[in-house]
Amino acid sequence: MxxxxxxxxxxxxxxxxxxxxxxxxxxxxxxxxxxxxxxxxxxxxxYPPVDTRKSKLVAGILQLVLGWAGVGRFYLGYNSIAIAQILVTLFTCGIGAIWPFIDSILILAGQVPVDADGVPLKD
Ligand SMILES: [Zn+2]
Structure with a gap:
């Protein structure tokens, strides 16, 4: 068809x-x-149409700029990871922000292929 x-x-x-x-x-x-x-x-x-999927680029950039607040992870629906990133950043006086920073690299590199619902990210 x-x-x-x-x-x-x-x-x-x-x-x-x-x-x-x-x-x-x-x-x-x-x-x-x-x-x-x-x-x-x-x-x-x-899976849903590409237009409704979350963007890997948007997620990566959000996480790169606002990763200390877990924004990229919130965007993808990984709320518990996002909250953990906020807490780690707070309790280490910002040193722990290296985690969301690395996370943003992984997202942009395609190492986080799906959102929290298991739907693939679009490029
Ligand atoms: Zn068509």
Missing amino acids: NCPNCGAEVRDIDRFCGRCGAEIAKGSQEAGQQQGTYQQTSYQQS
Whole structure:
């Protein structure tokens, strides 16, 4: 089948178009064959469209500039890590801010590939 938005070819099991991110409406006639193809599918195809994903660049820069406040981690939904970074920074009089700084490098380098919900970050 093809994407109703951009016409790109998509697999029957995909919920979203891989090219434009549009949601694919399922025809009821496909329900029968869906089970047969299910096992060949890659689960990552059912993630939300790229436009709604969090940006690796935004997260990395937030963490780089405001990492002592855990802002990059809050942005990604890792609230407990963010709070820990604030506490470590406070209790070490700022020395512990090296952690969120390193964290920002890791985010920008793609070492934190998903947000707290397990959704991949976009570049
Ligand atoms: Zn499309």
